[in-house]
Amino acid sequence: MEVQSNQIVVEKSSTTKINEVDFNNLSFGSVYTDHMLVADYRNGSWTIPKIVPYQPLTLDPASKIFHYGQSIFEGMKAYKDANGHVWLFRPRDNHARMNISAQRMTMPQIPQEYFIEGLTALLELEKDWIPTQLGSSLYVRPFMFASGTGFHASPADEYKFLIALAPSGAYFSGKVKVLIEETYARAANGGVGYAKAGGNYAAQFYPTKLAADKGYQQVVWTDDHNHEYIEEAGAMNIFVRINDTLLTAPTSDRILDGITRKSILELAADMGVKTEVRKIKVSEVVEAAKNGNLKEMFGAGTAAVVSPISGFGYQGVDYDLPELENSYAQTIKTKITDIQYNRTEDKFGWRYKVV
Numbered sequence: 056m057e058v059q060s061n062q063i064v065v066e067k068s069s070t071t072k073i074n075e076v077d078f079n080n081l082s083f084g085s086v087y088t089d090h091m092l093v094a095d096y097r098n099g100s101w102t103i104p105k106i107v108p109y110q111p112l113t114l115d116p117a118s119k120i121f122h123y124g125q126s127i128f129e130g131m132k133a134y135k136d137a138n139g140h141v142w143l144f145r146p147r148d149n150h151a152r153m154n155i156s157a158q159r160m161t162m163p164q165i166p167q168e169y170f171i172e173g174l175t176a177l178l179e180l181e182k183d184w185i186p187t188q189l190g191s192s193l194y195v196r197p198f199m200f201a202s203g204t205g206f207h208a209s210p211a212d213e214y215k216f217l218i219a220l221a222p223s224g225a226y227f228s229g230k231v232k233v234l235i236e237e238t239y240a241r242a243a244n245g246g247v248g249y250a251k252a253g254g255n256y257a258a259q260f261y262p263t264k265l266a267a268d269k270g271y272q273q274v275v276w277t278d279d280h281n282h283e284y285i286e287e288a289g290a291m292n293i294f295v296r297i298n299d300t301l302l303t304a305p306t307s308d309r310i311l312d313g314i315t316r317k318s319i320l321e322l323a324a325d326m327g328v329k330t331e332v333r334k335i336k337v338s339e340v341v342e343a344a345k346n347g348n349l350k351e352m353f354g355a356g357t358a359a360v361v362s363p364i365s366g367f368g369y370q371g372v373d374y375d376l377p378e379l380e381n382s383y384a385q386t387i388k389t390k391i392t393d394i395q396y397n398r399t400e401d402k403f404g405w406r407y408k409v410v
C-alpha cells in the first residue's frame with residue numbers, strides 16, 4: 056500500500072492563473088490553484104491519485120451524489136514560514152476523521168498514503184500559491200463523493216476523491232453575534248452529526264438564514280431533544296469561559312470531533328487554564344451572562360482558528376459579552392497560529408513539514 060510521490064502521475068498545467076490573484080485582498084475559499092488531485096474508486100479499489108490541471112468534472116446525471124448525497128470532506132490549511140518552508144497542522148488527524156466520516160456514509164476508506172502523499176505532492180507543486188500575508192493561508196479541501204450511478208437507493212459502487220486548494224484570507228472579520236437555537240437541530244442521536252458530511256451543512260443553511268434575518272451571524276446549536284444544552288457554534292466547536300474556567304461540550308454522535316477543539320484543550324491545560332469537558336446548559340450560560348461570570352464565548356475550527364462571539368440572543372433577549380484585554384481567545388489563537396506558521400517551538404508535535 057506504500058505510495059511514493061513519484062508514483063503519483065502529474066499532468067502539469069501549461070498556464071498559470073497566479074498573476075490574476077490579488078493576494079492582499081483574498082476572500083475565503085473562492086479562488087483555486089492551477090492543479091487538483093483526483094483518484095477514482097472502482098471495482099473495489101482506488102486508482103493511484105493523479106495531479107491534473109484544475110478543471111470541471113463531467114458526471115453522469117444518475118451519479119448517486121445528486122440523489123442520495125454520499126459526500127464528505129475535510130478542511131485543512133497549509134502555512135508558509137519566513138524561510139519558505141511549508142507546513143500542515145495535524146494532517147493525519149484529518150485523514151483519520153475522513154475515514155470515520157466515510158464509514159458512516161458507507162463510502163470506501165482512503166489509504167493514509169494516498170491522502171498524505173497526494174496532499175504533499177500537490178502542495179509541493181502549488182507552494183507559490185501559499186500566501187504569506189498575515190492571517191492568510193492556503194485552504195486545503197479534500198473531499199469524496201459518489202460518482203457511481205443508479206436511482207436505486209443504495210451505496211454507489213464508484214467514488215471520486217479530490218483535493219483542491221484555495222488561497223484564503225481570514226474567515227470572519229470581527230466578532231460575531233450568535234442566536235441560541237430553540238427550534239431546529241443540526242444533529243440527532245444516532246445520526247451523522249459527527250461526520251463531515253455535506254448534507255449536515257445543507258441542513259444548517261435554513262435555520263442560519265432565519266437567524267441572519269434577525270441580525271445574528273451564526274446559530275449556536277443546542278441538543279435536538281430539549282434544546283437545553285449548547286453543542287456547537289455554526290460549523291465550529293464552541294467554548295465558553297465562565298470566570299476563569301474554559302468549558303466545551305463532550306464529543307458525541309451529535310458533535311464533530313474538531314482538531315482545533317482538542318488542540319485548544321491541550322494548549323489551555325498547558326497554559327495552566329482550568330478546562331472542563333462537560334455538557335453545558337443554556338440556562339447556565341444565561342445565568343452567567345446575567346451575573347457577570349460569563350467572560351468569553353468563541354467558536355473553534357480550522358478556518359478561523361478562534362472566532363470570538365460578541366454576544367448572544369436567547370428567547371428574545373440579547374446578552375452582550377465584555378470586551379476583554381488578554382482574552383483566552385486571543386492568547387490561544389496567537390499560540391496556535393505561532394505553532395502553525397513555525398514561529399515557535401512545537402512541543403506537542405502538531406506541525407508536519409511538507410517541504
Ligand SMILES: *Cc1c(COP(=O)(O)O)cnc(C)c1O
Nearest residue numbers: 290291292311313314315356357
Ligand atoms: C469542521 C468542523 C468543526 C471544526 O473542526 P476542525 O478540525 O477544528 O476544523 C467543528 N464543527 C463542525 C460542525 C465542523 O464541520
